[in-house]
Amino acid sequence: MTRVLVHGGEVVSSTGTTPTDVLVEDERIVALLAPGTGDLFAVDERIDAAGCYVLPGGVDVHTHMEMPFGGTQASDTFETGTRAAAFGGTTTIVDFAVQRTGEDVEEALARWHAKAEGNCAVDYGFHMILGGVDEASLKAMDALVAHEGISSFKLFMAYPGVFYSDDGQILRAMQRATGNGATIMMHAENGTAIDVLVQQALAAGHTDPVWHGLTRPAALEGEAVNRAIALAEVAGGTPLYVVHVSASQALERIAAARDEGRNVFAETCPQYLYLTLEDHLGAPGFEGAKYACSTPLRSKHEPHARDLWRGLRTDDLAVVSTDHCPFCFNDQKTLGLGDFSKIPNGLGLVEHRMDLVHQGVVDGNLSLQRWVETCATTPARMFGMYPKKGVVAPGSDADLVVYDPRATTTVSARTHHMNLDHSAFEGAVLQGQVRTVLSRGRTIVDRGTYLGAKGHGRYVRRGLSQYLR
Amino acid sequence: MTRVLVHGGEVVSSTGTTPTDVLVEDERIVALLAPGTGDLFAVDERIDAAGCYVLPGGVDVHTHMEMPFGGTQASDTFETGTRAAAFGGTTTIVDFAVQRTGEDVEEALARWHAKAEGNCAVDYGFHMILGGVDEASLKAMDALVAHEGISSFKLFMAYPGVFYSDDGQILRAMQRATGNGATIMMHAENGTAIDVLVQQALAAGHTDPVWHGLTRPAALEGEAVNRAIALAEVAGGTPLYVVHVSASQALERIAAARDEGRNVFAETCPQYLYLTLEDHLGAPGFEGAKYACSTPLRSKHEPHARDLWRGLRTDDLAVVSTDHCPFCFNDQKTLGLGDFSKIPNGLGLVEHRMDLVHQGVVDGNLSLQRWVETCATTPARMFGMYPKKGVVAPGSDADLVVYDPRATTTVSARTHHMNLDHSAFEGAVLQGQVRTVLSRGRTIVDRGTYLGAKGHGRYVRRGLSQYLR
Amino acid sequence: MTRVLVHGGEVVSSTGTTPTDVLVEDERIVALLAPGTGDLFAVDERIDAAGCYVLPGGVDVHTHMEMPFGGTQASDTFETGTRAAAFGGTTTIVDFAVQRTGEDVEEALARWHAKAEGNCAVDYGFHMILGGVDEASLKAMDALVAHEGISSFKLFMAYPGVFYSDDGQILRAMQRATGNGATIMMHAENGTAIDVLVQQALAAGHTDPVWHGLTRPAALEGEAVNRAIALAEVAGGTPLYVVHVSASQALERIAAARDEGRNVFAETCPQYLYLTLEDHLGAPGFEGAKYACSTPLRSKHEPHARDLWRGLRTDDLAVVSTDHCPFCFNDQKTLGLGDFSKIPNGLGLVEHRMDLVHQGVVDGNLSLQRWVETCATTPARMFGMYPKKGVVAPGSDADLVVYDPRATTTVSARTHHMNLDHSAFEGAVLQGQVRTVLSRGRTIVDRGTYLGAKGHGRYVRRGLSQYLR
Amino acid sequence: MTRVLVHGGEVVSSTGTTPTDVLVEDERIVALLAPGTGDLFAVDERIDAAGCYVLPGGVDVHTHMEMPFGGTQASDTFETGTRAAAFGGTTTIVDFAVQRTGEDVEEALARWHAKAEGNCAVDYGFHMILGGVDEASLKAMDALVAHEGISSFKLFMAYPGVFYSDDGQILRAMQRATGNGATIMMHAENGTAIDVLVQQALAAGHTDPVWHGLTRPAALEGEAVNRAIALAEVAGGTPLYVVHVSASQALERIAAARDEGRNVFAETCPQYLYLTLEDHLGAPGFEGAKYACSTPLRSKHEPHARDLWRGLRTDDLAVVSTDHCPFCFNDQKTLGLGDFSKIPNGLGLVEHRMDLVHQGVVDGNLSLQRWVETCATTPARMFGMYPKKGVVAPGSDADLVVYDPRATTTVSARTHHMNLDHSAFEGAVLQGQVRTVLSRGRTIVDRGTYLGAKGHGRYVRRGLSQYLR
Ligand SMILES: [Zn+2]
Ligand SMILES: [Zn+2]
Ligand SMILES: [Zn+2]
Ligand SMILES: [Zn+2]
Ligand SMILES: [Zn+2]
Ligand SMILES: [Zn+2]
Ligand SMILES: [Zn+2]
Ligand SMILES: [Zn+2]
The missing domain is CATH 3.20.20.140 (Metal-dependent hydrolases)
Incomplete structure (x- = not known):
């Protein structure tokens, strides 16, 4: 079992933000913790999210x-x-x-x-x-x-x-x-x-x-x-x-x-x-x-x-x-x-x-x-994937984004990772930057470096809509 | 030339009603007259519309x-x-x-x-x-x-x-x-x-x-x-x-x-x-x-x-x-x-x-x-037929209906004139009755009697809509 | 009794226009006539409306x-x-x-x-x-x-x-x-x-x-x-x-x-x-x-x-x-x-x-x-004045406007007749011109000349609205 | 410091439900835990929410x-x-x-x-x-x-x-x-x-x-x-x-x-x-x-x-x-x-x-x-109280309701706790029942018994609306 703690960030949900540490075990989130509360967990990796948002992927x-x-x-x-x-x-x-x-x-x-x-x-x-x-x-x-x-x-x-x-x-x-x-x-x-x-x-x-x-x-x-x-x-x-x-x-x-x-x-x-x-x-x-x-x-x-x-x-x-x-x-x-x-x-x-x-x-x-x-x-x-996806909650897949709202992202075909010889937003400078990305507990992107692997991604069997009135 | 005077009725238009005599020459209306004003015209036929509405056909x-x-x-x-x-x-x-x-x-x-x-x-x-x-x-x-x-x-x-x-x-x-x-x-x-x-x-x-x-x-x-x-x-x-x-x-x-x-x-x-x-x-x-x-x-x-x-x-x-x-x-x-x-x-x-x-x-x-x-x-x-049709006005076709609002009409397949063995309104008693109908100056219906003729009706060449905004 | 015939114009109503002569006796309209039909009336005055609209005042x-x-x-x-x-x-x-x-x-x-x-x-x-x-x-x-x-x-x-x-x-x-x-x-x-x-x-x-x-x-x-x-x-x-x-x-x-x-x-x-x-x-x-x-x-x-x-x-x-x-x-x-x-x-x-x-x-x-x-x-x-006012119909007050759509009107405080030292539309050149105005049978304006009189206007007793649904 | 664990329930949020244990320290929630994850915490009290919803108060x-x-x-x-x-x-x-x-x-x-x-x-x-x-x-x-x-x-x-x-x-x-x-x-x-x-x-x-x-x-x-x-x-x-x-x-x-x-x-x-x-x-x-x-x-x-x-x-x-x-x-x-x-x-x-x-x-x-x-x-x-109130999240006040959706509540003035001699819903039998209520970490109601105290409630200083568009 591997434990990762994303700490020091502000978790953003659809209702608001709270300073929360997110504890991941293997592929899932197992705990949301008030800052400091997670200290008694033995952790393999600590990801510092200070000054950043922590989002569901x-x-x-x-x-x-x-x-x-x-x-x-x-x-x-x-x-x-x-x-x-x-x-x-x-x-x-x-x-x-x-x-x-x-x-x-x-x-x-x-x-x-x-x-x-x-x-x-x-x-x-x-x-x-x-x-x-x-x-x-x-x-x-x-x-x-x-x-x-x-x-x-x-x-x-x-x-x-x-x-x-x-x-x-x-x-x-x-x-x-x-x-x-x-x-x-x-x-x-x-x-x-x-x-x-x-x-x-x-x-x-x-x-x-x-x-x-x-x-x-x-x-x-x-x-x-x-x-x-x-x-x-x-x-x-x-x-x-x-x-x-x-x-x-x-x-x-x-x-x-x-x-x-x-x-x-x-x-x-x-x-x-x-x-x-x-x-x-x-x-x-x-x-x-x-x-x-x-x-x-x-x-x-x-x-x-x-x-x-x-x-x-x-x-x-x-x-x-x-x-x-x-x-x-x-x-x-x-x-x-x-x-x-x-x-x-x-x-x-x-x-x-x-x-x-x-x-x-x-x-x-x-x-x-x-x-x-x-x-x-x-x-x-x-599309019937909640709470596996779309939310930072215990039991959910540990799909997490550490997002730095103060950094910027410049869009260009020269630097993007899509297999595409141009960009519809070529040259745009956007406020905010994806810093670290976890997919089912694995860090697949960190500060612009790809750490993931072909085949890591799995098929998601979906249920019925959970958004009906 | 034949002159008919529809007199004593209330002409109903889309804006209101006025007591008006309607003078017809041959196929057309040639004059709307305040009651009494038409006396100097020599008239071949007088249709008494007292107590009735006079409508455009x-x-x-x-x-x-x-x-x-x-x-x-x-x-x-x-x-x-x-x-x-x-x-x-x-x-x-x-x-x-x-x-x-x-x-x-x-x-x-x-x-x-x-x-x-x-x-x-x-x-x-x-x-x-x-x-x-x-x-x-x-x-x-x-x-x-x-x-x-x-x-x-x-x-x-x-x-x-x-x-x-x-x-x-x-x-x-x-x-x-x-x-x-x-x-x-x-x-x-x-x-x-x-x-x-x-x-x-x-x-x-x-x-x-x-x-x-x-x-x-x-x-x-x-x-x-x-x-x-x-x-x-x-x-x-x-x-x-x-x-x-x-x-x-x-x-x-x-x-x-x-x-x-x-x-x-x-x-x-x-x-x-x-x-x-x-x-x-x-x-x-x-x-x-x-x-x-x-x-x-x-x-x-x-x-x-x-x-x-x-x-x-x-x-x-x-x-x-x-x-x-x-x-x-x-x-x-x-x-x-x-x-x-x-x-x-x-x-x-x-x-x-x-x-x-x-x-x-x-x-x-x-x-x-x-x-x-x-x-x-x-x-x-x-549908581009005005003022030939749809209005009681000088120059218009003398299509006129003398309508008695106090009489009633009973609907029945036994009495209607459509070639139809039933009626959707069988037995309905409706307030109001068509008394006399002129088509291009000719009386074709009068008190339930058909005075018209096959072939009297003519094709109307229509112009563009006159109801556009 | 004075008879005036406004002839040769196009009467404009709320549903359309028709070439119609308007016969006035004293204060009222007594006949609308297809062009030519009015010849048998002895007329005191003939107003030529050729090329013009004839409107209700x-x-x-x-x-x-x-x-x-x-x-x-x-x-x-x-x-x-x-x-x-x-x-x-x-x-x-x-x-x-x-x-x-x-x-x-x-x-x-x-x-x-x-x-x-x-x-x-x-x-x-x-x-x-x-x-x-x-x-x-x-x-x-x-x-x-x-x-x-x-x-x-x-x-x-x-x-x-x-x-x-x-x-x-x-x-x-x-x-x-x-x-x-x-x-x-x-x-x-x-x-x-x-x-x-x-x-x-x-x-x-x-x-x-x-x-x-x-x-x-x-x-x-x-x-x-x-x-x-x-x-x-x-x-x-x-x-x-x-x-x-x-x-x-x-x-x-x-x-x-x-x-x-x-x-x-x-x-x-x-x-x-x-x-x-x-x-x-x-x-x-x-x-x-x-x-x-x-x-x-x-x-x-x-x-x-x-x-x-x-x-x-x-x-x-x-x-x-x-x-x-x-x-x-x-x-x-x-x-x-x-x-x-x-x-x-x-x-x-x-x-x-x-x-x-x-x-x-x-x-x-x-x-x-x-x-x-x-x-x-x-x-x-x-406001309950119809058909006395607002329509060219037999029995209505002979309030008529002969309107020339081809002439123009220039608005100016120097020429207008209101007691007002300026005009909100000063200098505007508008297409169309009031040529002749009859009020209850009397010509009160003709080609820019005032022929009316103080006190000619009478109080109109109004009934209830005739425009209800 | 007192630790309470509300375990075995389904936490209901505005986006969905997840089986989650809620760890309370004194007055605040300090952790949301995937079932079982909280075992390493020493806990003073365990509230069994099995079969129940766990709601924000x-x-x-x-x-x-x-x-x-x-x-x-x-x-x-x-x-x-x-x-x-x-x-x-x-x-x-x-x-x-x-x-x-x-x-x-x-x-x-x-x-x-x-x-x-x-x-x-x-x-x-x-x-x-x-x-x-x-x-x-x-x-x-x-x-x-x-x-x-x-x-x-x-x-x-x-x-x-x-x-x-x-x-x-x-x-x-x-x-x-x-x-x-x-x-x-x-x-x-x-x-x-x-x-x-x-x-x-x-x-x-x-x-x-x-x-x-x-x-x-x-x-x-x-x-x-x-x-x-x-x-x-x-x-x-x-x-x-x-x-x-x-x-x-x-x-x-x-x-x-x-x-x-x-x-x-x-x-x-x-x-x-x-x-x-x-x-x-x-x-x-x-x-x-x-x-x-x-x-x-x-x-x-x-x-x-x-x-x-x-x-x-x-x-x-x-x-x-x-x-x-x-x-x-x-x-x-x-x-x-x-x-x-x-x-x-x-x-x-x-x-x-x-x-x-x-x-x-x-x-x-x-x-x-x-x-x-x-x-x-x-x-x-x-009304500016989030995330202190209204959400089950780390850092939030430990205001929690354990709600049994299978039990029923019968409304009556004889049994209610309002100082009121009648009830607008007298006799109504409603599906669902409040089982246990925590206010800032203290159990104040449990299975119909009041365990709270006058004066426990504190004034909440509110901020501006967090619901603006
Ligand atoms: Zn598509
Ligand atoms: Zn598509
Ligand atoms: Zn809406
Ligand atoms: Zn059809
Ligand atoms: Zn059809
Ligand atoms: Zn005013
Ligand atoms: Zn509308
Ligand atoms: Zn109130």
């Missing part, structure tokens, strides 16, 4: 490692991506296994397990994307919930012909989820209408990256969110989790449903809080391709970012995840040269989520407690 | 004469249906010509002209149903607006495989309408989701008529309305007219859009104001089939009817039409014995609209002015 | 002629003010008689009758301001409704110590109005809170006119509107008419109440549609004093004006009146030099309302029909 | 011990009331010290300290009621925040002539709070209007207790809440806490403000969740007097209770407190015989809050986490 519930997309695949493998996550203070990811139309769900899941197993630096779980809702995949939902530790299924209202489910399929999957307790995650954009706009734009000769955003209007995100909420109601009150909310219109519908007490939840991602259609997706030349993701960046002339920060404060947005899905500029993003619709969609952010949201705390946009809540505690509860 | 903008549906067709021909309309004080109908996928729009229109021409008792226009939105039909829209007097196109979010348009088709049609100024009429129900519910109900052995309503939940009408509004916004602010609104959820979305100043309009129909899912669609045995229409009758345990009356008062519902689409109980409705989904959808109401809404005036649900406005003036303005 | 339901305020009185007498109104196409005003605490209501009314009688160029009515709600004044309300042709009573939530009624007094007056059918008009600003802000601003040395606006925040108008609506509900559904709405927050509350079907109505005034806190009230030096009115002009950095135009389109704002209450800059406005709270409140606009709102038609902010509706028809209906 | 932030009201005073002294609180698992109360018009605030506070000091069974704090807002009391606010551990000030929009502040006074107090960081607590009912209704009811001979409710309509609670929110906005964003929310209309305004991200918070009380105007306040004879409180119980024909439970789920209602203010039926409530307005207002509930809300958990109205959050954690954070 970050939980990023939206990543796509080595995700196949448009003839290429996301540039981070489970190995590189989870190592980058570790550097950024994220000790659990929930990635998306993908079933496509006609595929066997459990086989698809097995394929994803094969990719991840033995490769991850931190613990990982899977959501299941249902690209083809039919009798077989519906039946598989029950099995995954009951036996595989998968309690959340993602559907797409976008991407007709690829991941798209029609409203009848969505309704059926939601009904099934109402029955087995799972959560439906929704990519909420009206893809059928968007495809018309895309074809019209291309036909008119509009091929630049900015048209990726212009053809995905905010109104069509709001519409889809409203539709998903209505379908969940008709399906008997299915728990609904809207991914990557970027638009005020979407948030408005979510807030209205939540005011009615419905089990409707949502996440946003750092890019929507900081980056814009004009300044980033609309950057000169083909630069904007770096910022092509869906939902897209929104116009700075509209109050989307301001509203999203507010939504995080009011809990109408419960989670910050990254939708980490990196594609290199060279060879990958450039597939869309001359046709914005061919740009692989996605940004690489898994490494910087904790810092980017902490910057929001520094800027006065969010409380310290909400930082921890939106980045660790709520995602763990939302 | 009713305008019913939603009828389906001899409409093919599910292997049968609506039981009223243009001849019988427009004669019944005349009896009920409606002197203009706008019916729906139907283009189906792959059909030529102008040929389809010609077919409908052929059905109506020479057969109508009152004037008639056409909306065009686009059952198949494609390059050809989109192009035809422009032609119909420019040359055919057709300025409104109906799309269906319901009935997949029949009239259904997907959101991409809707968006394209709306864009075209934004360009040519036309109004998009929308049957707003999420048909894709409804079809799942229908199949599930049938699979579970639920075959009774009430399941027609139970499988078309109000939430899916609200959803579709919201989606139509969003698509109209994305299409550049297309004028949108939602047909047969039956649900509070739909009205709520319409009112919200209207508060924002959008060109969103809606109608409801008498059945939704008076009849309910439980008492009518859920009547014992197969009786309920008489009340099967889509959108369906709504639950009496929810405030739909109360909200719809309120919507009429607030103008969030601008029009009362009938969606007249009668099917006899015997041989037609009975097609759905053992399978509610096979019941031909529709009620026969063209004859009783004016009386049924006047009863709302008597009951205190609506003002006298709003009666005239919702049943004549606004529908005429909404 | 404007109805301005919010004026304060010779109103005592802060030790001075409004600079227009009933004589000068109504003559200016006539020049601007307004043929009816409803002014405010004022009862102050402790005064006998009927004596106060008599005083106002004495001021107006024999002096007015156009017809006039009175609302009654209840400055002191007590047993006696409540009782007088019934008498005024029943016998005096006064069916509307104005209360103030502003001006503590002057016109202010507390919420108990408001509730009691509303209850009385619920009983006798009258409408309560409300100056909705939280005067108690405003007075604190005013005292604080003065104490801090802020004495400039702009502080008049800064101490009357929009939130306190919205608050008061909400409160008035709640009190009207508690009083049993009293018809409520909110005067001079200037703030988005107020409009939002009004629209919400109207969506619920309540008898809540509102007006705005031209100054709020065009002028702003920064550019006008905040003009350099003491210039801003010209623009001091309550409610105040609002910030151009907020969407108030845009929202008010939208409210006029949606009928959430039903009426445009002026709140005409002019004070000369010299000797009157200057009372507030060094203390903004001493600036007499009010602008002189009675002459330019029709032109200013017509400019909105030209600018695409409002339809032609809504111009006539908001400026003539609805105010007449709202 | 309840925090009731709204009590009125020995409160003078209408010529009598609340029947519980600080001694009896805090003892009863202890029996019910509440280990901290925040009571209201009262300053009346003209009184010195600090002297008033001293008077309340004198009442409480040496008498309390559990810890206590004070809010300050400002009955007279003037220069002196405003200045005193700063002093209380800075030096007296009082960071919340209560104002009344009700009770004119007693505690009432007008809107100007409210604004000034809010401005001061914005400056010093304090929270304004608001009794939000429009007392000026209510007094009119009360006088009218009495004048009409309506004297029964039910008229207490009928004269305080829900609309006037909603109105006052809206007004308080507006004033807080004008005052620069003052933290606002609305007490004893009972009406849907109030909740609706609070939820809207919260959606906008404002620092608006609210509590409700158990009586509004369970009792109704008709069944309780309207009980036969004078029984209803037992249920007279302000805000009053609401009609069961309206969805208030359902909405309040929903508000607790959505955090639009953040806290459940009791507004404990007991008056005996005999001699006290009977002061209102023949005049409902003389019934002393208040219910005695301090003993049953934890059980009544736990019953909501059992009934499926609230999660276990929200129970702890609304009854302990959030009130502590809201």
